[in-house]
Amino acid sequence: MSADIHFFPRVTIEQVEEGKELAPKFDADGLIVCVTTAAKTGEVLMLGYMNAEALRRTIATGEAHYWSRSRQILWHKGANSGLVQKVVELRIDDDQDAVWLRVDVVGDASCHVGYRSCFYRSVPVGAGDDVRELKFEETEKLFDPVVVYGDVPNPTKL
Amino acid sequence: MSADIHFFPRVTIEQVEEGKELAPKFDADGLIVCVTTAAKTGEVLMLGYMNAEALRRTIATGEAHYWSRSRQILWHKGANSGLVQKVVELRIDDDQDAVWLRVDVVGDASCHVGYRSCFYRSVPVGAGDDVRELKFEETEKLFDPVVVYGDVPNPTKL
Numbered sequence: 001m002s003a004d005i006h007f008f009p010r011v012t013i014e015q016v017e018e019g020k021e022l023a024p025k026f027d028a029d030g031l032i033v034c035v036t037t038a039a040k041t042g043e044v045l046m047l048g049y050m051n052a053e054a055l056r057r058t059i060a061t062g063e064a065h066y067w068s069r070s071r072q073i074l075w076h077k078g079a080n081s082g083l084v085q086k087v088v089e090l091r092i093d094d095d096q097d098a099v100w101l102r103v104d105v106v107g108d109a110s111c112h113v114g115y116r117s118c119f120y121r122s123v124p125v126g127a128g129d130d131v132r133e134l135k136f137e138e139t140e141k142l143f144d145p146v147v148v149y150g151d152v153p154n155p156t157k158l
Numbered sequence: 159m160s161a162d163i164h165f166f167p168r169v170t171i172e173q174v175e176e177g178k179e180l181a182p183k184f185d186a187d188g189l190i191v192c193v194t195t196a197a198k199t200g201e202v203l204m205l206g207y208m209n210a211e212a213l214r215r216t217i218a219t220g221e222a223h224y225w226s227r228s229r230q231i232l233w234h235k236g237a238n239s240g241l242v243q244k245v246v247e248l249r250i251d252d253d254q255d256a257v258w259l260r261v262d263v264v265g266d267a268s269c270h271v272g273y274r275s276c277f278y279r280s281v282p283v284g285a286g287d288d289v290r291e292l293k294f295e296e297t298e299k300l301f302d303p304v305v306v307y308g309d310v311p312n313p314t315k316l
Contacts, residue, residue, distance in 0.1 A: 006289045010316045017271050017314055020292040022281055025315075035193040035202055042200015044193055044249075047256040062284040091202075091277035091295065094269055095314040098205040100277045111252055113175050119249035119258045123180055126220040131164045134178040137249065156175055156253040157183075158168045 003056035025097040039088040045110035070155040114141030161214035183255040197246040203268035228313040272299030
């Protein structure tokens with residue numbers, strides 16, 4: 001498909017911060033960071049990256065597309081797993097170098113490990129020991145990654 | 159202050175994804191990305207970056223610290239503006255290369271432009287023209303940046 005969504009050149013800070021022109025800033029790798037939350041609950045589901053094409057396709061289709069840094073491919077989220085993210089709202093931040101997607105997820109899960117959110121563990125904050133044991137905030141996986149992804153390599157890098 | 163919070167070395171994918179050891183991954187610039195949401199509403203307030211020291215101080219003090227990429231300094235959010243972010247919960251994602259802070263904000267505003275959230279504009283998605291006009295979702299600033307920041311340079315870069 002073609003997605004010719006127009007990006008304006010970045011000319012002034014006033015234009016970028018206070019204007020109505022979409023003028024996203026991509027980093028040295030051609031990427032913009034994207035946080036994706038569940039529209040219904042506000043829960044952060046994942047944090048990903050988009051290149052220009054992924055952002056254009058997300059805007060044009062209303063379904064989340066990312067750039068997979070580990071696999072180095074344009075990634076229509078859910079194309080393999082079926083866990084498509086339908087965009088309820090797309091926002092851009094003050095200096096237009098970050099995107100926020102509010103989505104509904106087909107199947108409810110967004111994490112390749114099998115949890116609803118990628119952020120399934122918390123770190124205790126405030127006074128305490130130097131070693132902080134992570135706490136699982138989700139205790140049950142919504143799907144079995146082996147069944148869903150088969151022998152697709154795990155995207156996590158050490 | 160000293161913040162000697164311990165980070166474990168990253169040894170296996172199993173350890174990083176399924177374990178209870180805090181083993182954050184910093185990028186080539188020594189940074190980890192951080193999304194900050196309002197604990198009460200789930201609204202995304204900002205997207206920032208932390209170096210190891212900022213993450214340690216956030217964990218140890220329960221107040222959000224970032225690394226300012228534009229100013230290249232450790233940044234105790236609110237030190238200038240008074241808009242301190244009190245951490246209600248800190249989460250880390252599956253491969254431990256992203257942090258999610260749920261915070262209460264003194265004064266309610268988190269954006270240097272004066273809005274509550276940095277993400278005060280939306281981009282229409284789905285069928286439509288190639289040019290998408292941004293829509294202001296917040297219509298009123300909570301503070302006057304000139305009064306709060308004075309002649310501190312605007313962090314936005316073109």
